[in-house]
Amino acid sequence: MADIKKRLPCNVPGDFFVDASCIDCDICREIAPDIFGEGKGSACVVKQPNTQEEREKTLMALLSCPVGAIGTKRKEGVRDVIGKFPIKVEDGVYRCGLSSKKSYGAMSYFILHPDGNWMIDSPRENAHLLKNIASLGGIKYIFLTHEDDIADAEFYAKAFKAKVIIHERDAHAYKYADIKVSGEDPVNIGDFTLIPTPGHTAGHMVLLYKKFLFCGDHIWYSPAKKRLWASKEYCWYSWSEQLKSIKKLLDFRFEWILPGHGRSVKMDEETIKKYIEEFLAMYNF
Ligand code: SF4
Known part of the structure; x- marks a missing residue:
């Protein structure tokens, strides 16, 4: 306390x-x-x-x-208040809250879906949240954006018999993964597109679901800078690869940026595209 x-x-x-x-x-x-x-x-x-x-x-x-x-x-x-997690964003998307020290406080998310719910990265182990998620239908998939934000994924995976997804290059951090994505091409599972975005880590991925992009530590909104941002200082694998991966986002359409760290933002698709291009231009990319 x-x-x-x-x-x-x-x-x-x-x-x-x-x-x-x-x-x-x-x-x-x-x-x-x-x-x-x-x-x-x-x-x-x-x-x-x-x-x-x-x-x-x-x-x-x-x-x-x-x-x-x-x-x-x-x-x-x-x-x-403890009974009110996860916290609604919109259209069946929630913030889990209850962040873990193990992931340096990264935000995790929950998506209600008729074919089975998804969790993106993991909050800390919490019995109240577990009960609330159970009342929402449990979890079918846990998508791990990268090796740093795993927190207590194993606890939620075991409780709901969820399938855990991670890129094979970051899979050393979660040895019980059920689905290991390889290579750099996007992979589709129903309404969800898993996009490998190496840079922050070698196996970093983002998840696109309708208008929502779940970004992990790839990109986020900075209210202080009033622009989209990514950190060269906290890039553990390759900054040039990260810039390439940010450019890759221009091929996709979305309105929400929901990161692990940094702030979320909702903008129209054209503004997001313009912000991405402006960020890349800062690095002549
Ligand atoms: S910034 Fe993070 S660590 Fe600091 S008070 Fe807020 S939630 Fe806690």
């Missing part, structure tokens, strides 16, 4: 606060963007919640923080 003695000075006065153990993973800013903002290498409470809806979102962020860096003295409402 967060320690009041380590409360960061950037928090506005009031009950909720972020302490010095924050790892700046972005989860709280994604779940409650009006409440949490940027500090110096951390998140900070920039506005205390005033309404019931704001309080609920703030508590969801508190419960989702992978390192317990968000604190409050008032605990009322926590029990109700």
Whole structure:
């Protein structure tokens, strides 16, 4: 739990606060963007919640923080909020929340589908979330974008007898995978397109489902830069391969960018295309 003695000075006065153990993973800013903002290498409470809806979102962020860096003295409402994960995005797509320290707090997702539900990357092991997902019909496939964001996938895979999908180049990180994608050509499973995007890691993949692109650590939206972004600094395999993989996204149409780290965004297809081209142009690509 967060320690009041380590409360960061950037928090506005009031009950909720972020302490010095924050790892700046972005989860709280994604779940409650009006409440949490940027500090110096951390998140900070920039506005205390005033309404019931704001309080609920703030508590969801508190419960989702992978390192317990968000604190409050008032605990009322926590029990109700834990029953509200996963968090609806739209059209049967959800954020799982409850991020894991094992994946540096990466966001994971859940998709309701008539042929069987999907989980994209994994939240931390949590009995309440397990129960809520069971009531939504369980999980048929768990798609792992890459080796860093596996977290507690094995727990959810075992509970629902889900088939786990990973690229063979990252499969060393999940030895029980049922489907190992190879090569760099897209693979279709029903309504879903699995797109190998080497760069951040050798076996990184993104998943396209209708208007939603689940990006892992390939690309995300940066509100500070007001553009789509990818990190050369945190590219573990090959930056030139990552740029090639970003260019590959121009062949596909989507409106939502739903990443592991960084912020999600919804834009029209043409704007997304323009943002991708602008990002590539920065590297003369
Ligand atoms: S979720 Fe927790 S660790 Fe992540 S940015 Fe917010 S306070 Fe920091």
